Amino acid sequence: MMDVSVTTLLHVLMLYSCSTTATTAQSSSVTNKRLHRSYSDDHIIRSDMTAMDQIMEANEFRAAQVPEVTSFRDGDIAVTTGGRSKACFARSCLWSKSVDGHVYIAYMVSSDYSDLDQRIIKTGMDEIESGTCVRFVPRTHQRDYLDIQPQSGCWSYLGQRGGRQTLSLQSPDCMWSGVTSHQLMHALGFVHEQSRVDRDKHVTVLWENILKDQVKNFEKFKTNNLDTPYDHGSIMHFGMYAYSEDGDPTIVPKRNKAVKMGQRSSLSALDKMKINKLYKCEIHEDY
Ligand SMILES: [Zn+2]
Numbered sequence: 535m536m537d538v539s540v541t542t543l544l545h546v547l548m549l550y551s552c553s554t555t556a557t558t559a560q561s562s563s564v565t566n567k568r569l570h571r572s573y574s575d576d577h578i579i580r581s582d583m584t585a586m587d588q589i590m591e592a593n594e595f596r597a598a599q600v601p602e603v604t605s606f607r608d609g610d611i612a613v614t615t616g617g618r619s620k621a622c623f624a625r626s627c628l629w630s631k632s633v634d635g636h637v638y639i640a641y642m643v644s645s646d647y648s649d650l651d652q653r654i655i656k657t658g659m660d661e662i663e664s665g666t667c668v669r670f671v672p673r674t675h676q677r678d679y680l681d682i683q684p685q686s687g688c689w690s691y692l693g694q695r696g697g698r699q700t701l702s703l704q705s706p707d708c709m710w711s712g713v714t715s716h717q718l719m720h721a722l723g724f725v726h727e728q729s730r731v732d733r734d735k736h737v738t739v740l741w742e743n744i745l746k747d748q749v750k751n752f753e754k755f756k757t758n759n760l761d762t763p764y765d766h767g768s769i770m771h772f773g774m775y776a777y778s779e780d781g782d783p784t785i786v787p788k789r790n791k792a793v794k795m796g797q798r799s800s801l802s803a804l805d806k807m808k809i810n811k812l813y814k815c816e817i818h819e820d821y
Contacts, residue, residue, distance in 0.1 A: 578775055584796030585712035586726075587773045592707035593687040600686050602700060608726050608751045609777075610689045610717070612700075627693030628723055628813065629678070637668045637813050639721075640676035644683045651705050655682060658714025661799070665806040667815030668722065680721055688713050693723035712799035716769050719801075722809060727768040728785060729755045736764040736788055737795075743784045748777035752785070760811040765804040769797040 578587055589610050603612040631637050641659075643652055659670040673679045678694055680701045688708035690701045701717050703709065708717075728737055731754050739752050765771070766787055773796050774783045787793045797805075809815070 578773070584771075584773050584798050585710060585716045585769055586771065586776070586796050588710055588713055589688045589708070589716065590773075590776060592704060592713075593689065600689070600702070602685075603689070606689060607692075608729065608753075609748075610687070611720055611725070612689050612691045627695065629694045631667075631813060631815075635667055635816060637815070638671050639668060640673040640679035641670055642673050642679060642681050644681075646684050647705060651684075651703075651709055654709050654711050655703065655714050657711035658718060661711060661715045661801055662718050662722075662809070666809040667813060668809060670718075680718075684708075688717060690717040690720040692720055692725065694721070710799065712769060712797060715799075715801060719770055719805065719809075723812060724770055724808065725755060725757060727765055727771040729753065730757050730759055730764060731755065732759065732764065736766070738786050738788055740782070740784050740786065743779055743782040745777045745779050751777055758812075760808055762804055762808055762811065765802055766793045766795045767797060767802045768805050769801050770805065771796045 583591075593606075593610055600612075602614070604614045607613055629637050629639050643655060647655070662668050663670065678696055679698060681698050682701050682703060684705045685700065685702035687702055687704055691699050699721070701721055703714060703717065708714075727733075728739075733754060741749065741752070744752065772785055774785060775781065776784050778784050785795070787795065
């Protein structure tokens with residue numbers, strides 16, 4: 535029953551995406567100025583950018599140019615209509631756990647990356663491994679694995695799809711360890727924090743400030759919150775100016791207005807806790 539409703543939701547969203555194309559084209563003369571300026575230029579101090587801000591900037595003009603992917607959810611989660619894709623929204627498609635208690639995720643990294651790029655990707659993996667039971671291992675024979683490539687933009691599929699699955703980190707735009715960690719968390723099965731079903735208790739979405747054709751990126755999902763509190767500081771949280779029409783905030787904290795949303799390079803403590811809860815990892819001091 536869950537699968538049917540999720541599939542229907544995806545279908546509806548894809549139809550919605552198609553129907554907004556014409557609107558975008560019609561209004562292009564009005565929005566011309568915005569289309570030619572960068573996501574962050576007018577309202578975000580570059581040194582304050584979070585991993586998600588960087589992803590939005592990298593994907594701003596490129597996300598539609600990826601042939602493998604049918605569409606993107608929330609700006610950077612790849613969705614295809616192929617029969618192989620599992621409906622992972624609202625429930626997770628998990629990687630399997632080893633008898634030794636670790637979750638080993640095999641990966642390949644494209645030889646097109648420079649040594650520096652590869653070090654940045656490795657740092658993003660290390661950040662996930664630290665304090666969790668997840669371990670990234672270079673692929674030898676594993677059937678299921680991440681194929682990390684510098685395709686167009688920064689994006690990942692949600693959860694494990696089975697077989698080879700692309701995780702794109704374009705160079706240099708996506709070459710932040712925090713961006714790598716963010717995409718790896720999508721691959722582990724996590725959606726964006728402000729997609730949580732209970733988010734309206736914790737943040738206010740300022741719908742009138744959102745670019746009209748990007749409103750769909752602020753949907754809520756029936757997420758499994760793993761009994762964890764809402765985490766404004768998650769590396770999976772949108773920034774305050776995500777998809778802003780004119781530089782005004784689009785999502786703000788409800789209570790403490792000073793709380794900073796998102797992360798630049800690290801997972802929050804709650805991000806790590808959520809990984810361990812989702813994968814039912816025992817907490818050992820040697821993680
Ligand atoms: Zn994301």
